[in-house]
Amino acid sequence: MTILAALPDPLVLLLLSLLISVFGGIVSLLLRSSDDAAIRVAGLTGAASAVFGLCASLPSLSAPARVFEAAGPYPFAHFVLRLDPLASLMIAVISLLSLVSWIYSLAYVREYAGRGVGAMGFFMNLFIASMVLVVAADNAFWFLIFFEMMSLTSYFLVIFDQDDEAVSAGFLYFLVAHAGSVLIMAAFFIMANYAGSYDFADFRTSTLPAPMNSVVFLLGFLGFGAKAGMIPLHIWLPRAHPAAPSHASALMSGVMIKIGIFGIIKIGIDLLGGSGGILWWGVLVLTFGAVSSVLGVVYALAEHDIKKLLAYHSVENIGIILLGVGVGMIGIAVGQPTLAVLGLMAGLYHLVNHAVFKGLLFLGAGSVIFRMHTKDMEKMGGLARSMPWTALSFLIGALAISAIPPLNGFVSEWYTYQALFAAALDGTWMVKFATPIAAMLLALTGALAVMCFVKAYGVMFAGPARHHHVDDVREVPLPMVAGMAILAIACVALGLAAPLVAPVISAIASATIGSASIVVADGALLIPANAHQATLSTPLLMILLVGMAALPVILKSFLGGGRRPISRRALEPWAAGYLPDSHMAATAGGFSQPIRMFFRPLYDVRTNIAGGWDRVTIAFERFVSFARRTEPCWDRAIVDPVTQHVGTVGRRLQAIQGGDFRIYCLYIVAALVVLLTLTVR
Amino acid sequence: MPDFNHLLLALFQALLLLAAAPLVSGMSRVVRAKMHTRHGPGPLQDYRDLVKLMQRQDVQPPSAGAVFRLMPVIMMATMLVVAMGTPILTRFSPISACGDMITTIYLFALARFFFALSGIDSGSSFAGIGGSRELTMGVLVEPVMLLSLFMAALLAGSTDLGSIGAAIASGHVHSLTAVVVAGLAFAFAVYIELGKLPYDMAEAEQELQEGPLTEYSGPSLALLKWSMSLKQTVVVAWFVGVFLPFGSSLELSLSGVALGLLAFAVKVIVIFLAVGIVENSVARARFRLTPQHSWLGVGIASLAFVFYLVGL
Numbered sequence: 001m002t003i004l005a006a007l008p009d010p011l012v013l014l015l016l017s018l019l020i021s022v023f024g025g026i027v028s029l030l031l032r033s034s035d036d037a038a039i040r041v042a043g044l045t046g047a048a049s050a051v052f053g054l055c056a057s058l059p060s061l062s063a064p065a066r067v068f069e070a071a072g073p074y075p076f077a078h079f080v081l082r083l084d085p086l087a088s089l090m091i092a093v094i095s096l097l098s099l100v101s102w103i104y105s106l107a108y109v110r111e112y113a114g115r116g117v118g119a120m121g122f123f124m125n126l127f128i129a130s131m132v133l134v135v136a137a138d139n140a141f142w143f144l145i146f147f148e149m150m151s152l153t154s155y156f157l158v159i160f161d162q163d164d165e166a167v168s169a170g171f172l173y174f175l176v177a178h179a180g181s182v183l184i185m186a187a188f189f190i191m192a193n194y195a196g197s198y199d200f201a202d203f204r205t206s207t208l209p210a211p212m213n214s215v216v217f218l219l220g221f222l223g224f225g226a227k228a229g230m231i232p233l234h235i236w237l238p239r240a241h242p243a244a245p246s247h248a249s250a251l252m253s254g255v256m257i258k259i260g261i262f263g264i265i266k267i268g269i270d271l272l273g274g275s276g277g278i279l280w281w282g283v284l285v286l287t288f289g290a291v292s293s294v295l296g297v298v299y300a301l302a303e304h305d306i307k308k309l310l311a312y313h314s315v316e317n318i319g320i321i322l323l324g325v326g327v328g329m330i331g332i333a334v335g336q337p338t339l340a341v342l343g344l345m346a347g348l349y350h351l352v353n354h355a356v357f358k359g360l361l362f363l364g365a366g367s368v369i370f371r372m373h374t375k376d377m378e379k380m381g382g383l384a385r386s387m388p389w390t391a392l393s394f395l396i397g398a399l400a401i402s403a404i405p406p407l408n409g410f411v412s413e414w415y416t417y418q419a420l421f422a423a424a425l426d427g428t429w430m431v432k433f434a435t436p437i438a439a440m441l442l443a444l445t446g447a448l449a450v451m452c453f454v455k456a457y458g459v460m461f462a463g464p465a466r467h468h469h470v471d472d473v474r475e476v477p478l479p480m481v482a483g484m485a486i487l488a489i490a491c492v493a494l495g496l497a498a499p500l501v502a503p504v505i506s507a508i509a510s511a512t513i514g515s516a517s518i519v520v521a522d523g524a525l526l527i528p529a530n531a532h533q534a535t536l537s538t539p540l541l542m543i544l545l546v547g548m549a550a551l552p553v554i555l556k557s558f559l560g561g562g563r564r565p566i567s568r569r570a571l572e573p574w575a576a577g578y579l580p581d582s583h584m585a586a587t588a589g590g591f592s593q594p595i596r597m598f599f600r601p602l603y604d605v606r607t608n609i610a611g612g613w614d615r616v617t618i619a620f621e622r623f624v625s626f627a628r629r630t631e632p633c634w635d636r637a638i639v640d641p642v643t644q645h646v647g648t649v650g651r652r653l654q655a656i657q658g659g660d661f662r663i664y665c666l667y668i669v670a671a672l673v674v675l676l677t678l679t680v681r
Numbered sequence: 682m683p684d685f686n687h688l689l690l691a692l693f694q695a696l697l698l699l700a701a702a703p704l705v706s707g708m709s710r711v712v713r714a715k716m717h718t719r720h721g722p723g724p725l726q727d728y729r730d731l732v733k734l735m736q737r738q739d740v741q742p743p744s745a746g747a748v749f750r751l752m753p754v755i756m757m758a759t760m761l762v763v764a765m766g767t768p769i770l771t772r773f774s775p776i777s778a779c780g781d782m783i784t785t786i787y788l789f790a791l792a793r794f795f796f797a798l799s800g801i802d803s804g805s806s807f808a809g810i811g812g813s814r815e816l817t818m819g820v821l822v823e824p825v826m827l828l829s830l831f832m833a834a835l836l837a838g839s840t841d842l843g844s845i846g847a848a849i850a851s852g853h854v855h856s857l858t859a860v861v862v863a864g865l866a867f868a869f870a871v872y873i874e875l876g877k878l879p880y881d882m883a884e885a886e887q888e889l890q891e892g893p894l895t896e897y898s899g900p901s902l903a904l905l906k907w908s909m910s911l912k913q914t915v916v917v918a919w920f921v922g923v924f925l926p927f928g929s930s931l932e933l934s935l936s937g938v939a940l941g942l943l944a945f946a947v948k949v950i951v952i953f954l955a956v957g958i959v960e961n962s963v964a965r966a967r968f969r970l971t972p973q974h975s976w977l978g979v980g981i982a983s984l985a986f987v988f989y990l991v992g993l
Contacts (some may be wrong), residue, residue: 038752126889135991140703275769289786382746383745384746384748395748399794402794403787403790404787404790404794405788405791410787413783414783414784414787415688417783420833420835421835424831424835425835425838429990432990433990436828436831436832436835439831440824440827440828440831440982441824442827443823443827443828444820444823444824446787447790447816447820447822447824450790450793450794450816450819451797451813451816451819453794454801457798458797458798458800458801458802458809460991461746461801462744462746462748462798462801462802463801463802463809464744464804465744523969525778530842532838532839532844533838533839534781534783534840534841535778535780535781535839535841536778536781536784537779539778541779541784544762544776545758545762546758548695548757548758548759548761548762549754549755549757551699551757551761552753552754555735555904556735556900559731559736559900559903560735560736561736561902562901563734564737564738564739564900565738565741566738567740567741567899568740569741569742569745570741570742570896571743571806572742572743573742573743573744573895573896574742574805574807574890574896575805575806576807576890582803582804584805585744585801585806586800586801586806586808586810586812586813587762590809590810590813591801591809591813594813594814594817595884597969598817598820598821612853680751
């Protein structure tokens with residue numbers, strides 16, 4: 001930390017990081033004729049920019065907010081960047097994920113050689129820069145500009161494959177992203193109307209009267225919720241994220257949808273803080289969170305496409321984050337700052353964790369697709385033997401996302417449970433009713449997530465191979481393994497070092513809310529503000545698990561004596577006397593079949609929602625075709641007759657210029673005679 | 682953090698349950714034999730089985746990987762850690778840093794994760810289906826467990842298993858009805874978690890050739906069988922520690938722990954006798970219909986929730 005403190009002002013580093021990003025993007029675009037150079041330039045400048053981003057954000061996590069103001073071209077909107085603890089946390093997450101993605105891209109993007117990798121590097125660099133600018137912007141106008149830039153650059157990454165699926169997924173994404181920004185715009189304009197300027201600083205101090213603040217909150221919640229992909233506004237997410245290249249999917253699913261959460265926190269806690277929280281806002285967020293978490297994982301279970309499965313899990317985890325944020329907002333509304341900080345801290349911790357393990361899982365999926373050239377899990381199987389490092393990283397990610405102790409996903413879900421518990425303990429009747437149900441749904445989500453990732457890892461990496469090119473498949477190149485390894489280590493570290501991480505995140509939460517800090521760790525113990533309520537120690541848990549694992553090993557060698565023959569491999573698994581076949585082993589479809597049977601009503605809901613969206617799309621297409629049909633009317637009525645008559649007149653006029661020299665002389669004589677008669681008279 | 686004496690008690694608890702687990706499963710066999718009116722093996726038969734299996738050769742299916750080999754070790758280690766965090770002989774949890782109700786539920790999920798994954802890894806179709814069923818049962822049971830424990834925890838003001846047990850034993854809870862109903866719901870969930878008839882889904886012997894156990898043999902099978910009976914003992918100890926903590930020691934003294942051990946032994950024997958009677962007098966439930974049974978659990982737990990809200 002002392003080295004970091006000696007570095008120049010974080011804002012200078014941040015601007016430097018942005019400049020490198022933009023520069024790298026442009027150079028990558030200029031070098032588009034040489035794929036190798038473009039990949040390297042984009043990757044290295046991107047990584048350098050991410051390192052600067054980390055250097056800028058890490059020391060600012062627990063520092064007071066710094067503000068940078070510059071003259072912009074617009075007199076009504078000041079260009080203000082604000083590096084407060086929450087923004088620093090987001091920038092740290094963006095930088096970590098983009099650093100890893102860039103390292104990964106050095107080998108992965110070769111898959112796309114000859115298909116415009118220079119443009120890919122350009123859009124990736126601008127995408128990352130615009131995300132950083134969105135979280136740092138402190139002016140509504142510039143926030144919207146960068147928000148649009150982020151949507152646009154990611155749109156180009158989604159349609160990169162240029163096939164039908166990618167283009168139609170991109171169109172849906174474009175539609176939802178813009179519907180969302182319209183709502184956000186409306187919310188900001190109402191606030192600007194009351195604050196008298198577009199600066200967030202003025203938004204914070206102004207107070208909105210009673211019905212207006214709820215309107216602003218709802219507009220912002222739905223607008224940012226569409227970006228976050230919460231149900232029922234998630235429809236674009238499971239189609240757009242799988243279509244993008246895997247390192248871009250990692251960034252979109254790991255980071256971009258978190259901007260939606262950031263926006264909800266920004267509008268509900270930061271900007272509307274002056275107007276005071278209202279209880280039902282928090283309960284609304286909690287409800288959407290609970291529904292998103294359960295439905296997201298239920299839909300994920302039915303998927304065979306690994307990237308779609310991961311995308312649906314993003315919907316689930318957004319739900320879990322919203323549970324924490326919802327408790328935080330409830331805490332603010334009922335005037336319990338401890339509860340508010342605990343809830344928001346649980347949400348932010350899960351935000352960081354989800355970025356790390358979802359990034360890891362998307363990169364793992366990318367590695368498998370890199371070798372197998374298919375996203376269908378049914379066509380994989382047994383990859384752990386040929387791709388051991390990918391398998392190990394994916395397993396760590398799968399354990400983390402399933403909230404298995406002592407990894408990071410468990411720590412943040414534990415805090416979420418504790419926040420829900422603390423809210424239920426002394427809340428109003430509505431809170432007492434809502435929070436235990438939310439906790440029960442979170443338990444259901446956890447159990448379903450375990451099932452989903454046992455299926456994902458098992459069908460891809462374990463068991464017999466269900467494909468024919470067993471010998472061709474080998475481990476992915478070093479940069480890709482390195483990218484996954486960094487995130488796998490981060491998953492373990494964020495879990496085991498939770499007693500060090502939790503106080504930092506709790507300080508960010510209390511700075512965002514503007515209340516006193518709470519105790520979330522004591523030595524190696526994790527405490528949800530109140531040591532009597534519960535304690536947890538992930539390092540101790542890890543030590544005990546490893547220590548206790550020695551016992552069965554000892555028992556085995558002690559009771560086995562020296563007489564036991566060495567183990568051997570059977571030729572085939574036992575199949576009740578039939579000839580075993582690799583297709584008899586568990587498949588993705590068969591494994592999740594009980595859940596698809598037991599939860600059929602929930603799948604029917606999805607069909608209905610999808611039907612609704614289809615109707616919107618159909619209506620839009622009808623509008624387009626209507627426009628296409630009505631547009632020629634103008635031509636027929638006005639333009640066509642004019643052009644027709646001009647043509648006719650032209651053709652008639654051709655008769656007088658026959659090309660005969662004598663006739664032209666006659667024209668001249670005739671003209672002279674006419675002029676003479678006109679002037680002489 | 683726990684001091685040395687607490688750590689010693691935790692270790693003692695883990696070893697005690699590990700040593701007693703084959704006896705508990707042996708006792709279940711005796712009860713079954715009695716109910717079939719036949720001369721079964723004695724209660725010590727499972728110890729003999731384990732020792733014999735330990736000396737046999739380990740045979741692995743061709744496609745099995747590291748997960749398949751490591752699972753029995755992970756399973757046993759996890760169950761031992763759960764045993765260390767549960768209040769069994771004393772009213773308080775020996776290591777409260779891993780004796781939280783949420784930690785315990787998720788530690789069971791850790792065991793479940795690898796148990797089911799090993800089923801896929803073995804490449805056997807029976808094991809794969811068994812793994813799928815194990816996780817499905819988890820999906821159906823975990824919400825009931827959480828909601829019923831959550832109610833008890835809310836009444837006690839803490840999610841620490843020891844504190845919940847202490848509050849219930851001392852009667853310092855606002856709503857006694859809610860505690861009793863929550864205890865019933867939790868008992869139902871625990872019964873399903875035991876994996877006994879009629880909910881013998883994942884390791885169904887006649888139907889799935891013991892599910893994920895199909896491909897295990899020799900010492901691995903021994904460890905796994907041992908872990909399964911350990912899990913049953915731990916699950917019952919979990920229920921006893923939270924909802925029936927009567928008789929356990931209030932402080933960490935040798936005589937108190939000895940009395941606690943006696944009380945615990947009596948409670949476990951009574952519970953397993955009752956479980957044995959239920960198990961041998963019902964037929965297997967149809968797997969397709971299990972959600973209807975688990976809805977009953979959700980219903981009872983919700984009833985506890987209603988009682989808690991009303992404050993009866």
